[in-house]
Amino acid sequence: MSTLVAPSRRxxxxxxxxxxxxxxxxxxxxxxxxxxSLTLVAIVAAAIVALADSGISIxxxxxxxxxxxxFFARVGPISFxxxxxxxxxxxxxxxxxxxxxxxxxVISVPVAYLAxxxxxxxxxxxxxxxxxxxxxxxxxxxxxAMVFVLMFSLGSxxxxxxxxxxxxxxxxxxxxxxxxxxxxGPRLAIRAAGGxxxxxxxxxxxxxxxxSWVATVLHRNDINLRGSVVLxxxxxxxxxxxxxxxxxxxxxxxxxxIALVMFALCIVMEVVSSVVRSAMLGVAPTGRGLGDRLxxxxxxxxxxxxxxxxxxxxxxxRPAGTxxxxxRPATSLEAxxxxxxxxxxIRNTVWGWVALAVVVGSVLICNIQWADLxxxxxxxPAIAVQFWPPDFGNYDAATMFGAMGQTIGIALAATLxxxxxxxxxxxxxxxxxxxxxxxxxxxxxLLVVIRGIxxxxxxxxxxxxxxxxxxxxxxxxxxxxxxxxxxxxxDSFEEVKSxxxxxxxxxxxxxxxxxxxxxxxxxxxxxxxHSFYLLxxxxxxxxxxxxxxxxGIGYYLLNAGQxxxxxxxxxxxxxxxxxxLVVEGLAxxxxxxxx
Numbered sequence: 001m002s003t004l005v006a007p008s009r010r011x012x013x014x015x016x017x018x019x020x021x022x023x024x025x026x027x028x029x030x031x032x033x034x035x036x037s038l039t040l041v042a043i044v045a046a047a048i049v050a051l052a053d054s055g056i057s058i059x060x061x062x063x064x065x066x067x068x069x070x071f072f073a074r075v076g077p078i079s080f081x082x083x084x085x086x087x088x089x090x091x092x093x094x095x096x097x098x099x100x101x102x103x104x105x106v107i108s109v110p111v112a113y114l115a116x117x118x119x120x121x122x123x124x125x126x127x128x129x130x131x132x133x134x135x136x137x138x139x140x141x142x143x144x145a146m147v148f149v150l151m152f153s154l155g156s157x158x159x160x161x162x163x164x165x166x167x168x169x170x171x172x173x174x175x176x177x178x179x180x181x182x183x184x185g186p187r188l189a190i191r192a193a194g195g196x197x198x199x200x201x202x203x204x205x206x207x208x209x210x211x212s213w214v215a216t217v218l219h220r221n222d223i224n225l226r227g228s229v230v231l232x233x234x235x236x237x238x239x240x241x242x243x244x245x246x247x248x249x250x251x252x253x254x255x256x257x258i259a260l261v262m263f264a265l266c267i268v269m270e271v272v273s274s275v276v277r278s279a280m281l282g283v284a285p286t287g288r289g290l291g292d293r294l295x296x297x298x299x300x301x302x303x304x305x306x307x308x309x310x311x312x313x314x315x316x317x318r319p320a321g322t323x324x325x326x327x328r329p330a331t332s333l334e335a336x337x338x339x340x341x342x343x344x345x346i347r348n349t350v351w352g353w354v355a356l357a358v359v360v361g362s363v364l365i366c367n368i369q370w371a372d373l374x375x376x377x378x379x380x381p382a383i384a385v386q387f388w389p390p391d392f393g394n395y396d397a398a399t400m401f402g403a404m405g406q407t408i409g410i411a412l413a414a415t416l417x418x419x420x421x422x423x424x425x426x427x428x429x430x431x432x433x434x435x436x437x438x439x440x441x442x443x444x445x446l447l448v449v450i451r452g453i454x455x456x457x458x459x460x461x462x463x464x465x466x467x468x469x470x471x472x473x474x475x476x477x478x479x480x481x482x483x484x485x486x487x488x489x490x491d492s493f494e495e496v497k498s499x500x501x502x503x504x505x506x507x508x509x510x511x512x513x514x515x516x517x518x519x520x521x522x523x524x525x526x527x528x529x530h531s532f533y534l535l536x537x538x539x540x541x542x543x544x545x546x547x548x549x550x551x552g553i554g555y556y557l558l559n560a561g562q563x564x565x566x567x568x569x570x571x572x573x574x575x576x577x578x579x580x581l582v583v584e585g586l587a588x589x590x591x592x593x594x595x
Contacts, residue, residue, distance in 0.1 A: 036593040039586070040528070047416035050409035054474045080257040081242065088365075090261065093238035095362035096156050097228055100163025101221040102359065105213075107168050112175035113201065119179055129176065137169030138580040140543055141227060142234055143573055146561045149235045150383050151376045156366040159236035163224050170223075171216050178212040179205060218273040225269050226454040229262060230544050234561065247460055259457040270448070386564075390571035395556065404575050406470060407552030410545075411538035413474045418481030418538075419531050425482060426489030432501060433493055433515055444490070450483030459545045473545040473552065477538050485534050492526035493519055532587035539579055 080086055113119050115129030141162045148158035187204030195203070232240025239258055246255035392400050427433045429443035459476035500518035509517070543554045553572055560568035 030593075033593050036590055040590065043412070043586075044416070046409075047412040051413040051416055051474075053409060053470075054413045055471045056413075056474060074252065076253055078257045078260065079253045080261070081254070086261065089239050089242055090265065091361075091365050092156065093228055093240070094225075094265070095365040096159045096236070096238055097163060097221060097224045098359065098362040099156075099366055099368075100160045101167060101217060101224055103160065103164030104167035104171050104220065105217045107164070108172035108175055111168060111172040112179060115172060115176040116179035118182075118184070119201070119205065129172070133169045133173040133176070134581065134584065135169070135577070136165055136167075137173070138540075138577040139166065139573060140540055140576065141166035142230060142544055143557070143561075143569060145231050145234045145236050146569065147383070147387075151379055152369070152372045155369065156237055157368055157372060159228070159231050159238065160366065160368070162231065162236070163228070167220050167224060171213075171220055174216045175209065175213050178209040182208045222266065222269050222273060226262075226266055227544075229454050230456045233558070243457075255460075259454075262457065263453055266451070266454070267448070270451075386566040387570045389567065390574055391567040392571055393560070393565050393568040395568070400553070400556065400571070400575070403553040403556055404572075404579070407542045407554065408539065408579060410470050410473050410477065410542040410552055411535060413470075414477030414481055414538050414542070415531060415535045417474070417478035418485050418534060419527075421478075421482050422485035422489050423527070426486040427493060427515065427519075429486060429490035430493035430519075432496070432498070433511075433519060435511065443486075447483050447486045447490070450479065451487070453480070453483075455480035455541055455545065470552070473542060476545060477541055480541070481534050481538060484537070485530055488530045488533075489523070489527060492530070493523045496522035528590055529587070532583065532590060536580065536583045536587065539583060540576070543576055 081089065111129050111132050113129075114121070114125045115133060117126060120126040120129065144162035144165055145158050148161045152158050182205055186208070187200050190200050190204045228236070228238060229240040229243060232238060232242070232244045235241070239262055243255050243258040243262075246252070246258060425443050425446065428439055429447060431440060434440035434443070455476045458479055459472055462472035462475055496519055500522065501514050504514045504518050542552050543557065545552070545554060553575065557569060557572050560566070560572065
């Protein structure tokens with residue numbers, strides 16, 4: 001009987017299901033999401049137009065190869081400064097960068113405390129903290145160096161202050177974001193026990209965000225080392241100033257030699273950063289860069305050959321009937337409270353003293369004139385008058401806005417080129433996408449090498465070969481952006497959920513199908529965020545490259561600074577500030593809409 005009734009019911013059930021589906025409310029498209037999508041399309045279209053206007057073409061690059069041959073023939077064998085002078089300049093550059101980064105790290109703590117929503121005393125303080133993070137990021141460190149050179153004359157102090165103040169923005173922003181994401185349990189427990197605000201921060205908040213803060217400071221230190229090259233063009237001592245003198249005097253052999261030293265320093269700094277992070281946090285670094293991979297390999301080799309000094313013996317290795325240290329009662333309160341000098345404590349103590357010695361050595365090698373920090377206040381009013389009100393001087397508004405538009409165009413074109421190449425290189429550098437370990441390791445090594453070359457050095461070489469203009473600046477920024485965006489994309493693709501990828505592989509999907517249908521769609525939101533971060537970085541970097549002849553507003557910024565037209569400098573800085581604020585606002589809006 002049931003076999004006769006069932007067929008008659010199936011069409012009715014299907015009809016009911018269709019009617020229910022038709023009556024079900026359809027998910028409408030959000031107008032804000034549509035607007036964000038159209039804005040994203042408009043930005044990509046503007047980047048394509050900017051790339052077309054940059055003058056980059058394969059035939060012209062092939063034709064300029066003759067210039068490259070003549071340039072390298074003219075360079076001849078690469079030369080270096082005298083060993084003693086090179087050692088001093090290297091130590092001075094490292095000391096200057098370390099002092100500036102440490103200054104930013106210290107100041108970023110109270111700024112981040114005010115900027116974080118869960119620690120700020122009030123909305124006004126939070127707005128002030130966020131404004132400081134945006135302002136310090138927006139003002140180029142070259143402009144800060146110009147101002148401090150006027151106040152303190154030549155020396156290391158202008159470079160330290162310029163690096164430190166400019167770095168506050170990035171460190172405090174990421175530090176504030178980490179504070180907002182903490183587990184509130186320990187903090188609330190301390191508050192319930194009657195703890196003060198200071199105790200809440202030092203015992204309930206700081207231990208949770210310390211790894212993030214250390215990683216951010218070390219990452220910023222690497223960026224500051226690469227950026228210290230251009231500070232030499234405005235009077236900051238170190239390898240950057242010597243390189244600028246070499247290139248300005250057409251001594252390309254010496255200039256390229258110093259550039260090679262800077263490249264080696266950047267690679268060494270990445271390895272040292274991983275070692276320091278491992279020593280300070282007591283855990284192996286989890287990153288995927290060259291330094292982190294090297295530290296993890298050394299740790300594994302040590303653990304395989306160690307005699308067990310770093311790890312307590314297992315219970316299986318103890319004689320039967322011997323109580324563990326946890327179960328054995330303390331003979332006295334003093335013995336229970338005394339911390340033993342084991343291998344871990346000795347190693348951490350040694351690292352602590354080494355770090356202190358490096359900091360003291362950095363301060364000594366910089367030869368800071370501390371009295372200038374007291375006497376410079378008398379110069380502030382006279383110098384401030386020179387910078388206000390903002391004015392374009394002898395330039396008309398159309399010229400200045402056109403130059404700013406060229407800087408934005410260079411940043412857009414470079415970002416587009418970098419993202420296109422980074423998606424390919426970063427995908428092959430991801431563990432879940434690369435066909436084998438050899439390809440992945442090769443791509444990772446390539447990204448490390450690219451990140452080690454400062455964009456300014458590459459721009460100088462390209463300008464000598466291809467001539468002044470937007471082409472050299474765009475290519476230099478695009479090349480440097482591949483190293484940054486490629487690493488971020490590789491890390492993001494490796495962190496996607498593996499479930500959809502495994503499901504597609506189980507159905508017999510190919511590697512490219514898994515990538516196109518599971519990996520790329522999941523990583524698209526991170527890809528958009530990385531693109532805006534790279535664009536924000538490139539706008540500031542394009543300004544710097546203009547100083548060495550890469551086109552855009554940087555050319556006028558350098559001329560205004562060297563000609564003491566400081567009102568023009570202020571006008572240009574305000575233009576850069578507005579542009580950075582617009583880009584950051586768009587990035588925040590895109591992340592909120594597409595999350």
